[in-house]
Amino acid sequence: MGGQDDSRQQLSSALALVESGAAEPELTLEQLDELRQVGSERTVAAGEVLFHPGDVYNFLAIVEGRIAVIDDFRGRREQVVAERGPGGFIGEVGLLSHQLFPFTAVARDASRVIEVQTDALRRIIDEEPALSDIILRAFLVRRAKLIGQGLGLRVVGSRFSADTRRLLDFLTRNGLPFGWLDVERDPEAEGVLCDFNIAAHETPVVIAGTIVLRNPSNEALAETLGFVPNTQSTDVFDLLVVGAGPAGLAASVYGASEGLNTLAIDNIAVGGQAGTSSRIENYLGFPAGVSGRELAVRAQLQAEKFNARITVPCDAVALEQVDGMHRVRLSSGDHILARSVIIATGAQYARLPLERLAELEGVGVYYAATVAEARMCAGDSVALVGGGNSAGQAAVFLARRCKRVYVLVRRSGLSETMSRYLIHQIESHDNIEVLLQTEVRQLLGDGGITGLQIESTVDGSRRTLDVCALFVFIGAEPHTDWLAGEIALDEHGFVLTGRDLPADADGAVRLPLETSRAGVFAAGDVRSGSIKRVASAVGEGAMAVRFVYDYLNPRHPVTPQG
Numbered sequence: 001m002g003g004q005d006d007s008r009q010q011l012s013s014a015l016a017l018v019e020s021g022a023a024e025p026e027l028t029l030e031q032l033d034e035l036r037q038v039g040s041e042r043t044v045a046a047g048e049v050l051f052h053p054g055d056v057y058n059f060l061a062i063v064e065g066r067i068a069v070i071d072d073f074r075g076r077r078e079q080v081v082a083e084r085g086p087g088g089f090i091g092e093v094g095l096l097s098h099q100l101f102p103f104t105a106v107a108r109d110a111s112r113v114i115e116v117q118t119d120a121l122r123r124i125i126d127e128e129p130a131l132s133d134i135i136l137r138a139f140l141v142r143r144a145k146l147i148g149q150g151l152g153l154r155v156v157g158s159r160f161s162a163d164t165r166r167l168l169d170f171l172t173r174n175g176l177p178f179g180w181l182d183v184e185r186d187p188e189a190e191g192v193l194c195d196f197n198i199a200a201h202e203t204p205v206v207i208a209g210t211i212v213l214r215n216p217s218n219e220a221l222a223e224t225l226g227f228v229p230n231t232q233s234t235d236v237f238d239l240l241v242v243g244a245g246p247a248g249l250a251a252s253v254y255g256a257s258e259g260l261n262t263l264a265i266d267n268i269a270v271g272g273q274a275g276t277s278s279r280i281e282n283y284l285g286f287p288a289g290v291s292g293r294e295l296a297v298r299a300q301l302q303a304e305k306f307n308a309r310i311t312v313p314c315d316a317v318a319l320e321q322v323d324g325m326h327r328v329r330l331s332s333g334d335h336i337l338a339r340s341v342i343i344a345t346g347a348q349y350a351r352l353p354l355e356r357l358a359e360l361e362g363v364g365v366y367y368a369a370t371v372a373e374a375r376m377c378a379g380d381s382v383a384l385v386g387g388g389n390s391a392g393q394a395a396v397f398l399a400r401r402c403k404r405v406y407v408l409v410r411r412s413g414l415s416e417t418m419s420r421y422l423i424h425q426i427e428s429h430d431n432i433e434v435l436l437q438t439e440v441r442q443l444l445g446d447g448g449i450t451g452l453q454i455e456s457t458v459d460g461s462r463r464t465l466d467v468c469a470l471f472v473f474i475g476a477e478p479h480t481d482w483l484a485g486e487i488a489l490d491e492h493g494f495v496l497t498g499r500d501l502p503a504d505a506d507g508a509v510r511l512p513l514e515t516s517r518a519g520v521f522a523a524g525d526v527r528s529g530s531i532k533r534v535a536s537a538v539g540e541g542a543m544a545v546r547f548v549y550d551y552l553n554p555r556h557p558v559t560p561q562g
Contacts, residue, residue, distance in 0.1 A: 026087030053209020065111025152177030157204025245272020247524025250541030271296030
């Protein structure tokens, strides 16, 4: 369940230090004193349980003694996750969002600890850069290690179940640590089902400590795990950002940092499509590369530091205008009111025109290559369709776990559509085979994929590939169905902005990045004419906030600082 290959794909240079044997930094006496000022110090007895699985927990700094973090405490799978001594601390990145503790924290010896409430910890992180660097770096490293090792929540379900795939995708996209037991392949799955008195027809299930969720919806799972902040219909926000990918996160950071009451929502997870990338190597300031998940987590923490609110899953289904305000209706039946809106819903990968595609989506056909998919396909061969950077990143990632990766490309080469550094990485992997001028003609297998029939567009010859999965990265379609009839779109469904808009009958001039509706802006991949890169999406998100200021303050436009 996981392993070092998965870990390396999730981590930045911080985790590389841990994997090389470097110890985590410890808090100094001075830093412990700082924590005492905002927390409470107490003594705990040897063997005392400080936190149980499913608890909403607080930060613990250890003054004396040792505290162990244990998975499946006193169960058949008991495993020590970590053990901390004086100067160490208990917590990982989920603590900052009030997420549930997935393990048991037990005092090994009689110990003294300083307990700091989450809100107080966030304040001290904001105010003390040295302490913030130590804590945040450790939190990010620990979360990534848990993901790589398959620890935390447990999912039990069939690899051929669409609901299992949905839950795995939701957990992966949200960067939550979990282990997956496949009822078809993992002998341990039956024992776990018996332990919790779960019938086979009730799978998939998500187990969080003693909490068992039988095939929960994404919304129910998120609510149980504690990361859905409450938003009242009566709230009115200065800025509503729809979409929490790079553009939406940048807009949230800049909007909130300049004092706008900001809410960002996303229908699946913070990070968008970029959040599924195993490694982004051409983003400014990260010469060693950065995983999409780490970039998203850092941006979310930064936005929340400035008091932006981020809610997932939260699905926008309609945009309306009511009494001079913008109202976004949600799939839940609720709605959100805002003085201005930035649309940053991005784009999703296009689908192949193949029979049975919908039937096999999520159970053999995938549109992202994350740790979850890599676990499913480990040791098998897979095929991937696409010739862009997303396809290249996915191929390199999958090659670390899969027996063979076939890359199917319609063009006669990769150089027109893929960055040179990715082409070089693909060429360096002996188990990646690039098949140019080739297309998929048929999906083979019942209840899953056992192979593909492919065809050369040069001579019409066909062959069968023995693969267990097909990954599709063939271009993008915008998430704009919810805007139909309300905002001007181009012929492909992308949002028109600024000078690309048709002239209004009243001669109104729109601000750059402003849509056909005053006060509604668009940024990132969803915008017509945008450059499909993380850096440009971040830039547009930041720029859009400047134009929001000009819209909200027409007489005295304010230029945000930074």
